[in-house]
Amino acid sequence: MRIFDVTKLSLRMFKAHTMRTLLTILGMSVGISAIMFLVSFGYGLQRTLLEKITTSDALASVDVSIGKEGGQEKLDQSAIDTLKTLPNVTEVVPVLEVPGQGKFPTLNLDLNVVSSQQSFLKGEGLKVVAGRLFDKDEDSGLVISEGVAKIFNIPHDQLIGQTVSLTLFPVSETPGKTVTYTPPASYKIVGIVAGESNSVYTSLSSLDNFPLISYSKVKVKGTSAGIIDPLRILIEEKGFVVSSISETIDQANKVFRAVQIMLMIFGMIALVVSAIGMFNTMTITLLERTEEIGIMKAIGASRSNISVMFVMESTLMGFLGASGGIILGYLGGEIINFLINIIAVRFGGSAVDLFYSPLWFIGIIIAFGALVGFATGVFPARKAAKIDALDALRYK
Secondary structure, three states: OOHHHHHHHHOOHHHHOHHHHHHHHHHHHHHHHHHHHHHHHHHHHHHHHHHHHOOHHHHOEEEEEOOOOOOOOOOOHHHHHHHHOOOOEEEEEEEEEEEEEEEOOOOEEEEEEEEEOHHHHHHOOOOEEEEOOOOOOOOOEEEEEHHHHHHHOOOHHHHOOOEEEEEEOOOOOOOOOOOOEOOOOOEEEEEEEOOOOOEEEEEHHHOOOOOOOOOOEEEEEEOOHHHHHHHHHHHHHOOOEEEOHHHHHHHHHHHHHHHHHHHHHHHHHHHHHHHHHHHHHHHHHHHHOHHHHHHHHHOOOOHHHHHHHHHHHHHHHHHHHHHHHHHHHHHHHHHHHHHHHHHHHHOOOOOOOOOOOOHHHHHHHHHHHHHHHHHHHHHHHHHHHOOOHHHHHHOO
């Protein structure tokens, strides 16, 4: 028999038993949609979390500090010059972090004052929620965190442009002695970034004549995220302590990988039930078509023709079930995400996308559905191929 004829006979199931076939496909779709829904939820949570805590600049950067036994004692200009000589380093940004006090128009606040360059704010992965970051040569610009902004309980746009005076309390070279430093000029709030800490960010160049002993840390930016590990080794060999957000990302990815596997296992339970239903359908089809198989063999159909017919039917049902499952899983995720965002916005949160499905994952699901369909059809196909033509013609 020609492959065209075998295919045409395989498609007869949609005409002969339309409702049963559609229900079998729907059962398969439900199992696939469970996998699609649960794993997409895991991917969505992973992507949402990583977008909240990092940027591409942050992944290509490391934080360098002192504290290693027998290592460097200070992070001064000499240490910065040493770090600049390392291969694959594109930028070295010093960061000064000291306690301070801010005098706002309506009240005074104890603050954590972070002074650096604009590139540090980008490399730190800070998300701007209102206004902007201070410009490269803008000494009077001040960026505050949402934690500071919430204290005033006024809209963010009303804070932008307000004037703030800072007083800093740097570390003294003499133990027990308190040192204060007041920048020569006041600041103007230009932006608000995400974060619950009482932190403000200023330009390091605005601190003229600051009594610097050592920077708090140095942000070292590499050419790409791929060179961070070898760069870390080189910096540690110089006697510094190195940390990076990529460590946190790696740990988070491992946790989410385990979560995704667990969610997939739960989805597989529904898929197994669907596969049993499909196997049952194919077995019933075999019994109903026994006489037809005998006629086909009597007119010259080979065993392989019979096997291909059954396997093609089950594979097609698996493929259609997987395609339907993708649609059901996607729609289910969108509906749940919409309802969650309504609740989140109502309680003062922000809308997020909790479901995400990579294209490669969708492709794997469709192929997996077709494979399950193929597997459920193998046994009935082999059994159908072994049926004796005379016994089949006498079958009632």
